[in-house]
Amino acid sequence: MDRKMSRRDLFKYVGVGAGAAALTACAPGAAPAGGKKYAGKTIRMLSQGGAGYEKAVTQYGKEFEDLTGCKVEFDWAPWENLMPKLQADLASGSPQLDVFCNDREFQYTVYPDLLPLDDLIKKYNYDMNGFLAAVTKFGQGIAGQKVRFGLPLGPGVSGIFYRTDLIKEFPTTWANYEALLVDLKGKTGKAPLGFAGVAAQLVKAFLARYWSQKQSTISKDWKVLINNDVGVKAATMLYDFFKKYTPQGMLAWDNPDGCNAFKAGDIAVLESWPGFCLDGFETADSLVKGKWSMARYPEGGSGNYVEHNMVILKKSKNPDAAFEFIAYCTDLTRSKRSAIDFKVDPARLAVFDDPDVKAKSPWMPAYKDIMNAGLVPFWGIPYWLEMFIGLAEGLSTILAEKGQIKQTLDDVAAKWTKLITDSPLNFPYSELPGA
Secondary structure: OOOOOOHHHHHHHHOOOOOHHHOOOOOOOOOOOOOOOOOOOEEEEEEEOOOOOHHHHHHHHHHHHHHHOOEEEEEEEOHHHHHHHHHHHHHOOOOOOOEEEEEOHHHHHHHHHEOOOHHHHHHOOOOOOOEOHHHHHHOEEEOOEEEEOEEEEEEEOOEEEEEOOOOOOOOOOHHHHHHHHHHHHHHHOOOOEEEOOOHHHHHHHHHHHHHOOOOOOEOOOOOEOOOOHHHHHHHHHHHHHHHHHOOOOHHHOOHHHHHHHHHOOOOOEEEEOHHHOHHHHOOOOOOOOOOEEEEOOHHHOOOEOEEEEEEEEOOOOOHHHHHHHHHHHHOHHHHHHHHHHOOOOOOEHHHHOOHHHHHHOOOHHHHHHHHHOOEOOOOOOOOHHHHHHHHHHHHHHHHOOOOOHHHHHHHHHHHHHHHHHHOOOOOOOOOOOOO
16 A cells, blocks of 8 residues: 655654463474574564563574574664565565564555464464463454464553542443542542543544444444444543543643653543553652552443564565564563563563562553453554544544534544445454454
8 A cells, every 4th residue: 555644644643652381482493403593594673663672672682693593683663664664675676674573553554475474383382372362362364364474572552540549449330430530620629630632542542432332443344333323422421531631731642741640640540551651650759659550441441452563574584583583582481571671561461460570560460451351443454554543633633622523423434434445355344352
């Protein structure tokens, strides 16, 4: 697809900055007699500079070279440069990349150029058990292709942070959530709620309210549903919460702004990605240190689950070395190390409950509950980015009071419908558990 978007546009929409006994580490295969298995070989990986896992994967690259002889070279690029760099390499006469790592949705655009991993998973006995539910449910099926193209490195999903000195237990219904905000506002005299207000970050807050009504945004047979009564109710809830209970200027907040406001005690409830916040809440200067917890959205709602995946390019000259490297980075042993030493969110359930991990990060069991309920919008759709941007722009229009709710959602639905009509897909779509 021809994506004529500037770097500024891309950056604007993504915001600054997605049973231990049963799991076994997937160590690199045995070396042949007389030397290291991949001595003299080099693999090259493109990924996002500054991502939470950059230090971890760089370290694992050094270890992998020591173990196997295969050198790992990295290109850590800004998020907005990743797709252009990847597509340029794929279009060249002599592609240089072996591994790519970023949002799983990027796979949807370039999946014909990716190497299916199912045979390599079997060959190297890589354990696919014990992952978060979203890894299993949504990890296959790009454009209907029932194959796996990536291994999960760093997942994430939005949840709710709250002050435990002000809130004994977080409500499980939207009505009681709003009643809590009314009570807090009355007692403190301050706006109690915050979330990132930039366009892209409104999507998660809207979807949490939409999915709590147990409806997919698109039907199994590709009818757009986002502008029906469910969508209008969700957008109205989001607008009302924003209008009544958030501080002035919140539409300009990005994720770090919301985290900082909660850390400073300026708000009592925050809807945000834990990956942006968790370390900061327990620093010496935090006014909420030891006085916060996490909860899921009410009534089964969930922010959109994201997942940074490691994939192998089909034209890689060293696919086995590339696979053993991504397996090394994502197995149980490294997943635990990444959580403890590098604060990378784990994709394996056992890590959340590991005693060593909990000792460093006692909030992990609560985070597991939020993560394991994560849902994925635009699942398997190659033109997901256009759909995401259309929804983000529509929600921003609604909260900025530049358009009526129903008409704005109708406009979003019309854009989605045109994309689907112009490039139809022939697999049954689903976002919800059991669908």
